Amino acid sequence: MENINEKFATIEKDLLAPVKWGKKSIIWMGFLMVTLVVCMFFYYQQIRNGLGVTGLNDFVSWGIYISNFVFFVAASLIGMLISSVLGLAGSKWIMPISRIAEIIAVSFAMVAGLIIISDMGRPDRLHHVFLHGRIQSPIIWDIAIVLTYVAVSVLLLYVPLIPDIALLSKKQNGLPRIQKWMYKILSLGWANHPNQYKLIKKYFKLLAVLIIPIALAIHTVTSWLFAMTLRAGWDSPIFGPYFVSGAFVAGCAAVTIGMYFFRTSYNLKSYITDYHFDKMGKLLVLVALVYVYFNINEIIVPAYKLKGGEAEHLKSMLFGHDALMFWLVQIGGLVLPFILLLFKKMRKPLPSLIISSVILLGAWFKRYLIVVPVQQHPYYPIQNVPDSFMHYTPTIAEIAITVASFVLFLIIATVLSKIFPIIPIWELKEEVKEQIQ
Amino acid sequence: MNKKFYILFTLVCLSFSLIAQESWEVIAEENDNLSIIMFDEELELSGQIIYDNSCKSCHGNPEKADFSKMLPEPGDIASESFQNQTDGSLHYKIRIGRGAMPKFEDALDSEEVWNLVAYIRSFNKNYIQKKPNLEGIVIPKFSLALSFDENIDKLVVKTIGDDNNPMSEVELKAYIKGSFGNYLLGKTLTNEMGIGYFNVDAKMPGDAEGKLEVIVKARKGYGSAKTMQKMIMVQPSTFESAIKGRHLWSTAKQAPIWLKVTFFFTIISIWLMILYVVFGLKKLKKYS
Amino acid sequence: MGNKEKGKQSRRKFLQNIGVAGVGAISAPAILFTACSSSSDKKTKVLTPDNKLIEIDSENGLAIDTTDKSYLNKIGREGIPGKKFVMVIDLGKCRNERKCMKACQSEHQLKPEQHHLNVLEMENPSSGQTYFMPKLCQHCDNPPCVTVCPVDATFKRQDGIVLVDNERCIGCRFCIAACPYSARTFNWTEPRDSEEYKDITYNMELNVPQKKGTVTKCAFSADRIREGKLPYCNSACPNGVYYFGDANEDLVTNGTTKETVRLSKLLKQNSAYTLMPELGTQPSVYYLPARENS
Ligand code: SF4
């Protein structure tokens, strides 16, 4: 008995320690805020002068905003699936990193919604979507599903947090008043009653089941924004699973990176161990394999037929204008990391971090390759327009606004991880208890 | 040597042909042709509409000399080169055309061409219209009666003179009225019984009763007549609105039912579950 | 001056000599007939709130409330009953004069790089010969651009015309992505002459004034059609390339010569085709192939 209480005490001490506003975190937040303000200046310019401040034109009318949106949706997908699918399947190893995955997912999903707004020519007419919404449009499906996904994933994050919030509100000192007050409200009168545990476990299970179809749908619907058009290169029936499998890869990579940073900066080395990185690495190998399979399908089938409009697009992708980026992304960002991760040594924390970062970077450019080059090869030639319409190059403003979305993501993720324990304390305690018994 | 000579020769020939094109001979008879109608503002206006639609693209805005750069030059209709010509010459050239100048004879009536001449003349302050000599000319007077013979699918036009006798040798033109122009059914002369026939394609779509609007123009010497009439001539047709039914591309209101059901059912059921959890969490308080 | 006065006097006299008669048209001497028939008695001229003189068919009883500006939007969405507008483009006659493009851009307040109508130089893959192809919105009967619009900002009317409502459009550009004919263009910055146009009531059928952050495209000159006139591009063409008309009447009228022909015959005799029929968009614009002159 003594032993258990001692262990519980160290767990609480270790895990509650990061929940405070230290000097470092304030500097970090300040830095993020300043960057955000600078980037928002460019958004103000975009509002004032129109989308003309971007490099978009009548032919490439969707650029890095949309690729970035697809990337954010992709990165948000896996977090929820890790905690729900693996949680439901009874994989124990996932427990310490499930909350990290959820926080990453929630933050990405929230910002994704804002990115769409930044791409709108008339953000002042956002309400038209609700007043005049046309349910035949995949955009409406996307908006509905993104909102739903954010709602469910926030709940999924929140429900298992309740016992920990109650703990925080009881034990954590030296926090601002509002934060304390917030904990009190959010803990919903938690009293460690067994029935309460039963209840949140029940709700967690329900949400975990619910999130699976929603998470798949959010990415499938996003892929439909492209697949539902008649453009050569987008007009593909496997875009749904292709996007979903791509999202697994990007999401796993994002979670691995998150794990590494929380582990080092929050001193959680004994909670997030090499074992977890090894497991994540293996998971990454699995999903990358699936993704490689879909990539092969997506390229070999049209490349074999070289049908009309597709031929031009594929040629420029495989050997032409976009070839360099394409091969870097495919080989460097997918195949090579996949092979490296097969070796146990490469699944240690630091190599994992590097490989995952490369994968994530590749994933971003992969989205760019899905969105942009197709539009540069419309069915009818691009004529009688300025030369700048022939190719798309993002402008500074556009890049800054995209950076803003990442900054916003970091802000949300930092705040969430600063006000809540990053590892579920009560679940960890339960596990320790089980082990001892 | 030989080659050079050839080139020179062709060049000389070409320049000659260009010069030849510059002068545009009009037969004397046509040259003296005059409108039997006095030009007035109304004619000028109808002439202007025709000009804007058919001529402006090459001849440009009158008095601005912004005509197209072509060879030979189309010229500005307000310019001297136009105004120095006789009415008959302008009338002839518009009708017959030459080179890039289209032949408008088939598209425009003689009257319409006179309207154009009236419009062209409106830019000339010094212009005084020459009146044709109408003295001693008998202007035939007649009326038109239309009917449709279903057995032979023909439009029958009967011309009846002042004296109630049929009038032969009347030039007839029949048109079907369209939204943007009139479709020429044919041209014919009336026979001794004063009758002219026009073939009507039975497959032509009519309105809901099978009616088509017919315009018949008749002319004999200086006499002319025109009549317009809606007649049952073809099978009745029904026109569907291009947006009938529920399609994926219809407006929000006309969205396909299956889509509405699927969409709202899915979204509402998910949100019900979300609400179930949210309100369910209140139960936690019971145990505290 | 004096001369003109004189001319007018003589005109009046001339008319007086003839006398004024009704439009009976039966048994009218030439002089009377022509003088009267040029005026159409069925049209009523109406001054619209944006100070535009339009002619409406008083027979159809199309009563317009001129005090309420929203009528422009209402009629814009409704279209003309019983019609199905089509265009036929004779590629054999196109000489790349681009009068159509100019007319279109000046009527629709477009910048030089914005095209509702774009004359493309195309190459015949088998013979290598080039020809010019005016490409505009095909007013598809199964319009992918309309399908994807999230807010009903682009829509199809009962007369087959696909229009854009730039007071509704949110600028998502999904329609641009969806249109396989690249027929749409966007107002990336302030539209041309937006200062001049800023107080003018929006006319959906003309899509003027253009608005920043919204999409715009060919409207088949819906505003002109309502007045019974051919589209701007058709009238501007000096070469007789364009035919326009109502498929329900089976008649199309050439924009240059005003000659009216049967649509079905024109299409059949010239082996007309539509652009990319394999996509199933069902265009309302037909092309007559360029004739090879090798
Ligand atoms: S051509 Fe393009 S813009 Fe026009 S109706 Fe078809 S899809 Fe829409």
Ligand code: SF4
């Ligand atoms: S850009 Fe405008 S018209 Fe096009 S789909 Fe979006 S809202 Fe509709």
